[in-house]
Amino acid sequence: MFMKTLSERIKEIKQLIENSEYIIIGAGAGLSTAAGLTYSGERFEKYFSEYKKKYNMTDMYTGGFYPFETLEEKWGYWAKQIYVNENMVNGLPLYEKIYELVKDKEYFVITTNVDDQFVKSGFPSNKVYATQGSYKYLQCSKACHDKLYDNTEMVEQMVESTDEELKIPTELVPYCPVCGEPLETNLRVDNYFVEDEHWHLQNRAYQEFINNAKDSRTLLLEFGIGYNTPAIIRFPFESFTYKLPKWNLVRFNKDYLEVAVSIHNTYRLVPPEKLADYDLPNDFLNRYIPVGADVEEVIDELLK
Numbered sequence: 001m002f003m004k005t006l007s008e009r010i011k012e013i014k015q016l017i018e019n020s021e022y023i024i025i026g027a028g029a030g031l032s033t034a035a036g037l038t039y040s041g042e043r044f045e046k047y048f049s050e051y052k053k054k055y056n057m058t059d060m061y062t063g064g065f066y067p068f069e070t071l072e073e074k075w076g077y078w079a080k081q082i083y084v085n086e087n088m089v090n091g092l093p094l095y096e097k098i099y100e101l102v103k104d105k106e107y108f109v110i111t112t113n114v115d116d117q118f119v120k121s122g123f124p125s126n127k128v129y130a131t132q133g134s135y136k137y138l139q140c141s142k143a144c145h146d147k148l149y150d151n152t153e154m155v156e157q158m159v160e161s162t163d164e165e166l167k168i169p170t171e172l173v174p175y176c177p178v179c180g181e182p183l184e185t186n187l188r189v190d191n192y193f194v195e196d197e198h199w200h201l202q203n204r205a206y207q208e209f210i211n212n213a214k215d216s217r218t219l220l221l222e223f224g225i226g227y228n229t230p231a232i233i234r235f236p237f238e239s240f241t242y243k244l245p246k247w248n249l250v251r252f253n254k255d256y257l258e259v260a261v262s263i264h265n266t267y268r269l270v271p272p273e274k275l276a277d278y279d280l281p282n283d284f285l286n287r288y289i290p291v292g293a294d295v296e297e298v299i300d301e302l303l304k
């Protein structure tokens, strides 16, 4: 099948942004990596060389799963990870450009990223649904109550007082003021993840936004979502586009531009150039725009 060129696609996306009544942004880890918040390589070497030496860590993603023997070591590591990805970082240019692109439209954001980049880059927090939590907050590790605790100052104190064994002082280890169990990061890693009042508000706001938009011209802008948690954004975005004939899906992804196609009650991942071989509902093929090019270069073009 004839595939459109990149500049044809950019033109098409530009028109879709102009002509859509609603825009829904869905973002995953790939967007923050593209924005510069990389978890491996140079940034890891720069901030975590001692952790590499002591624990054989290779990057901040797997580092987060390290089974520390003491809470003092655990918080030595986590304070650093939170500090370099949250406290130290303002809104990054790529996120700010995405805000520029949609700010005058009726939009909503759903993201699995926990680095708060959308809000830092201008998006109002009532337009952002961060499904997996935030680096910025702690919660009871046993979820005994659903309050979150801003960790900004705690984290700074911990980083400042981490010793050469990479431990924080025992008196800085945080405990739940209600039940006395240790506090934990508010990141969805187990069944104890706390969904607080704001989380529930945003969850409902997202559902409402979809409901209001379902019969209107709506553009889904998906950024950097792979297969860690595809059931949260990636698969739903595909199925909305199958079902709702006025919706279009633009997928920015360097590695995963394929689409899940249902064949006899099972799913097959089909690359864009093969999609024409399948009988897809509601002219899906013409409403799916895959973009494998550098996302920031494409956004720059769209802003011209």
Ligand SMILES: [Zn+2]
Pocket (backbone or CB within 6 Å): 140, 141, 142, 143, 144, 145, 176, 177, 178, 179, 180, 181
């Ligand atoms: Zn508790």
